[in-house]
Amino acid sequence: MTCVQKPSSIVKKAVMGLTGLVLFGFIVGHLIGNLLIYAGPEALNGYALTLRHLGELLWVARIVLLAAVGAHILTAMSLVRENRRARPTPYQFQDTIQTTYAARTMAVSGLVVLAYIIYHLLHFTFRVTNPHLSHLTDANGHHDVYRMVVFSFQNPWICASYIFALTLLCMHLNHGLASAAQSLGANNQKWEPRFKKAGCIISLIIYLGYISIPIAIYTGIIKAVPGGHL
Amino acid sequence: MTLDPKVPDGPLAEKWDKHRFQMKLINPANKRKYKIIIVGTGLAGASAGASLAELGYEVESFCYQDSPRRAHSIAAQGGINAAKNYPNDGDSIWRLFYDTVKGGDFRAREANVYRLAQVSNAIIDQCVAQGVPFAREYSGYLDNRSFGGAQVSRTFYARGQTGQQLLLGAYQAFSRQIGLGKVKMYPRTEMLDLVVVDGHAKGIVVRDMVTGQIRTHSADAVVLATGGYGNAFYLSTNAKGCNVTAAYRAYKKGAFFANPCYTQIHPTCIPVSGDYQSKLTLMSESLRNDGRIWVSKKKGDKRPPAQIPEEERDYYLERKYPSFGNLAPRDISSRSAKEVCDEGHGVGESGLGVYLDFADAIKRLGENAIREKYGNLFHMYEKITGENPYQMPMRIYPAVHYTMGGLWVDYNLMSNLPGLFVAGEANFSDHGANRLGASALMQGLADGYFVLPYTIGDYLSKVKPGSAKTDMPEFQDAKEEIVAKTKRLLGVKGKKTVDEFHRELGHVLWGYCGMARDEEGLKKALVRIPEIREEFWKNVCVLGSNEELNQSLEKAGRVADFLEFGELLCLDALERRESCGGHFRVEHQTEEGEAKRDDRKFCHVAAWEYKGPNASPERHKEELKYENVTLATRSYK
Amino acid sequence: MNLTLKVWRQKHKEDQGLMVTYEAKDINSxxxxxxxxxxxxxxxIKKGEEPIAFDHDCREGICGACSLMINGVPHGSEKGITACQLHMRHFKDGDVIYIEPWRARAFPVIKDLIVDRSAFDRIIQSGGFVSATTGGVPDANAIPIAKPDSDSAMDAAACIGCGACVAACPNASAMLFVGAKVSQLALLPQGKIEREQRVLNMVRTMDEENFGNCTNHFECEAACPKEISVQYIAQMNREYLRAAAKQ
Known part of the structure; x- marks a missing residue:
């Protein structure tokens, strides 16, 4: 394959699109899992336990995700570098016609999301940022994900930082979803506006789904002990 | 001196076949030893370049634009004719031939025109094979439309961008040869002189328009495909860069210039709006298929068109030429527009315009059908004038568009200078005194794809390859002459800009040698033009230096040649004491105001020979022999 | 009307260049x-100053020579036209107008507002054609082509090669130019035979010429004077991925 030595611009676009879609798949799955918080501690903690017992499959998923993240970031870096080089002298007066804020800030939103993912992993997966909240166990002696989440989001700073990062993630998705269709060649005259709209709606749904959790916790709709007090 | 057109004998329909058989061939392995210079990359130049390189010749190509794709053939809108007879409406090679000869008012060489009609079908095949997206029917087969001067639908088109699509087809074939290394392309390079060695054209002098370097190139044959000279009039539908320099320099080196007075004024252009105007925009003649041309019957009527009731409108083309109506040939339509405007019926602020009205067609076919056919033309009109032609009629007026005259060539498209071939609009060959719509594209591609590749081979088979070298004195002399001329232009340091001189020349030519010409006016022009020229060389202001990209210098060189050429144009118009096609002499008209030919005295090509800076050029004649058609008065009534 | 122009002046390729202010007086709309x-x-010229050099030729929007960035938008902000078709009626008295050349590494400035766009020619030379040599082709009606395909090919073929897509693209990418030609020829039966080699070669040349990458801003489509759709970029992507996978 010609793209083995030096990937062509179109192969790079395709890599961005494909890895982006893999990550999008993860984001959707992750959201569905997260939403179990509304079903109470048993549901969420049980789900966490199931995940842990997946064993090898979990590792496969992790490796795929990690590879996707790695390829997504490396390709993006190469794209940004090449694109900067492609216009060494900027315009004195620059205007745009139909590009969006989301499209123009993909690199920035991507970087913020990356920083956020690292923090998020340290927070909930490696449990190093808030150890006093994240090593609790539930009645069955399993890791109490539910209370970890609830206690975390009762903190306004954590809450705000999550909402901020999610805003950028969904902007990133908004441009990324429609772009993936274009870059992978699925677009045509008829579908172009549909993909655009779909990208917008899907990313909005995901956004609302994710931020509903910290908001619900912070406003007390979800409580540490369901039905009880704080 | 007799001009031998070298028309092969035998029946008309067999001449070309027979001639192709009689021409000498060059062994495929030897072709690469021959180098051919092609100047210009329009339809004729690009198609010739691609075809010759495919055959194996080494080709060097030059154009003044930044890319060969931008040659002005690209601006042709309407279409290309061919005798395919796909619509089954009675077309044939013979009919296309006859229409073209008649359209040219019986001033073209029969054999050339017949060959043009013969190869027309192969052009369409070639273009389709290259991926030219011609308009198609829902069946998937090619669509045709009708054009001025014909009663059959034989015009193939690609929306309103036919010239562009044909040129891109040729450009792509040509680019393939550049990519293969068979063609060496020099863009942004202008030819400034022809080099003649022992009577044979062997090279050119060029200026690199980026660095200013003036250098010479040698070859075994030179092809000029450098377009027409319409820009002599300053305002025309030609691109700003179009010029006569290459052809005029060849003329000064001994090539004969034929019929310079045959200029075509296109009837459907957007009227002039002010002094600052830099060029005129053509609206395709195809619009006349569905548009109706009219003016108010009342003189000086300033009412908006919608308020002029039907019975007060004069559809003058339909009235005067009931059988062709709005599709009367270009020269006739243009002159009729001038007449009604001169009588005071003109529309618009300047009074120099007539209406082209689509209201009936929109009523009959619906706005969408009209949009599909002419959408981009309507769009263009609206952008320029700010008026919506779906709601109010277009305003149009004639403008200089095409020049039928050009360097004299024989049947092989070779000028009287051996080794100098001339193709496309730059030669005088096929259109006589008036070109029919959609025939220019046909001729350019016929010359390049299907005539030159044969006839150049025949010439080259008789010469030794690589005999001319750029270190020969002829090359050095020609180069030095150009260097000196450039220095002179830069050295005048006067007060007037090049454009001011060009506009002045344009006014004189349009006024005295435009749609209607008479002896008195032409004589005035012949006094006035040398005056302007003299002042030019005393008072022109060209800033900057030669050793840089210098657009004023480029223009100055071109205008200097126009200022000499304009005189030749008027002289030819003066000497042709008859009216024919685009050349209308007021003294020679019928009682109804139609052009009146004088076949007894003027059924010939006038070919002018340069005799030096202080002598009048000599007028040679090539008698036109009509063996297959009878000379008739053109009638489109 | 009177206008203030801020124009990029640059003597030659190596010159630094700068914006110079000019007053345009008594401009007719x-x-x-x-x-x-x-x-x-x-x-x-009358003042003895060198005129502003800019590319132009046909002045009717088809040759693709004119190439002015007008107030940050290629060919100005009116839709579907080139700079030569832009009329002054769209400006008003007292406006300040910035005029700059196309900016891209692949389009170096030659002088003032003139850039070198020969990279486009080299892309076409590497594959933007059907290898049909003159003569020896079938009758034009031998292969019917479905009207929607032929119309779509014509939409793509409308490209005038002006480079506005590159100038407008935040990444100076040439994907719309290349996509239009790849798609035009891939849509027609005559071009289908070479479609794979064509797209691979043209994209390779495009990359070698140092154009940027497409990140789907679609500014190219918005700036294109012939309003060529970005669907042709998607089509090129499709063509390329298919061809690359086959190789």
Whole structure:
């Protein structure tokens, strides 16, 4: 394959699109899992336990995700570098016609999301940022994900930082979803506006789904002990 | 001196076949030893370049634009004719031939025109094979439309961008040869002189328009495909860069210039709006298929068109030429527009315009059908004038568009200078005194794809390859002459800009040698033009230096040649004491105001020979022999 | 009307270049943008200053020579036209207009507002054709082509090669130009035979010419004077991925 030595611009676009879609798949799955918080501690903690017992499959998923993240970031870096080089002298007066804020800030939103993912992993997966909240166990002696989440989001700073990062993630998705269709060649005259709209709606749904959790916790709709007090 | 057109004998329909058989061939392995210079990359130049390189010749190509794709053939809108007879409406090679000869008012060489009609079908095949997206029917087969001067639908088109699509087809074939290394392309390079060695054209002098370097190139044959000279009039539908320099320099080196007075004024252009105007925009003649041309019957009527009731409108083309109506040939339509405007019926602020009205067609076919056919033309009109032609009629007026005259060539498209071939609009060959719509594209591609590749081979088979070298004195002399001329232009340091001189020349030519010409006016022009020229060389202001990209210098060189050429144009118009096609002499008209030919005295090509800076050029004649058609008065009534 | 122009002036390729301010006085609203520049140039010449160099030729929107960035938008902000078709009626008295050349590494400035776009020619030379040599082709009606395909090919073929897509793209990418030609020829049966080699070669040349990458801003489509759709970029992507996978 010609793209083995030096990937062509179109192969790079395709890599961005494909890895982006893999990550999008993860984001959707992750959201569905997260939403179990509304079903109470048993549901969420049980789900966490199931995940842990997946064993090898979990590792496969992790490796795929990690590879996707790695390829997504490396390709993006190469794209940004090449694109900067492609216009060494900027315009004195620059205007745009139909590009969006989301499209123009993909690199920035991507970087913020990356920083956020690292923090998020340290927070909930490696449990190093808030150890006093994240090593609790539930009645069955399993890791109490539910209370970890609830206690975390009762903190306004954590809450705000999550909402901020999610805003950028969904902007990133908004441009990324429609772009993936274009870059992978699925677009045509008829579908172009549909993909655009779909990208917008899907990313909005995901956004609302994710931020509903910290908001619900912070406003007390979800409580540490369901039905009880704080 | 007799001009031998070298028309092969035998029946008309067999001449070309027979001639192709009689021409000498060059062994495929030897072709690469021959180098051919092609100047210009329009339809004729690009198609010739691609075809010759495919055959194996080494080709060097030059154009003044930044890319060969931008040659002005690209601006042709309407279409290309061919005798395919796909619509089954009675077309044939013979009919296309006859229409073209008649359209040219019986001033073209029969054999050339017949060959043009013969190869027309192969052009369409070639273009389709290259991926030219011609308009198609829902069946998937090619669509045709009708054009001025014909009663059959034989015009193939690609929306309103036919010239562009044909040129891109040729450009792509040509680019393939550049990519293969068979063609060496020099863009942004202008030819400034022809080099003649022992009577044979062997090279050119060029200026690199980026660095200013003036250098010479040698070859075994030179092809000029450098377009027409319409820009002599300053305002025309030609691109700003179009010029006569290459052809005029060849003329000064001994090539004969034929019929310079045959200029075509296109009837459907957007009227002039002010002094600052830099060029005129053509609206395709195809619009006349569905548009109706009219003016108010009342003189000086300033009412908006919608308020002029039907019975007060004069559809003058339909009235005067009931059988062709709005599709009367270009020269006739243009002159009729001038007449009604001169009588005071003109529309618009300047009074120099007539209406082209689509209201009936929109009523009959619906706005969408009209949009599909002419959408981009309507769009263009609206952008320029700010008026919506779906709601109010277009305003149009004639403008200089095409020049039928050009360097004299024989049947092989070779000028009287051996080794100098001339193709496309730059030669005088096929259109006589008036070109029919959609025939220019046909001729350019016929010359390049299907005539030159044969006839150049025949010439080259008789010469030794690589005999001319750029270190020969002829090359050095020609180069030095150009260097000196450039220095002179830069050295005048006067007060007037090049454009001011060009506009002045344009006014004189349009006024005295435009749609209607008479002896008195032409004589005035012949006094006035040398005056302007003299002042030019005393008072022109060209800033900057030669050793840089210098657009004023480029223009100055071109205008200097126009200022000499304009005189030749008027002289030819003066000497042709008859009216024919685009050349209308007021003294020679019928009682109804139609052009009146004088076949007894003027059924010939006038070919002018340069005799030096202080002598009048000599007028040679090539008698036109009509063996297959009878000379008739053109009638489109 | 009177206008203030801020124009990029650069003597030659190596020159640094800078923005220079000019006053354009008594501009008629019927003038085209280039005619306005003609008037300014005539004034400059009379004052003994070198006129502003800019590419232009047909002045009717089809040759693709004119290449002006007008207030940050290629060919100005009116839709579907080139700079030569832009009329001064779209400006008002007192406006300040920035005029700059196309900016891209692949389009180096030669002088003032003139850039070198020969990279486009080299892309076409590497594959933007059907290898049909002159003669020896079938009758034009031998292969019917479905009207929607032929219409779509024509939409793509409308490209005038002006480079506005590159100028407008935040990444100076040439994907719309290349996509239009790849798609036009891939849509037609005559071009299908070479479609794979064509797209691979053209994209390789495009990359070698240092154009940027497409990140789907679609500014190219918005700036294109012939309003060529970005669907042709998607089609090129499809063509390329298919061809690359086959190789």
């Amino acid at each position: 019927h003038m085209s943008f280039l005619e306005m520049l003609d008037v300014v140039n005539e004034d400059l």
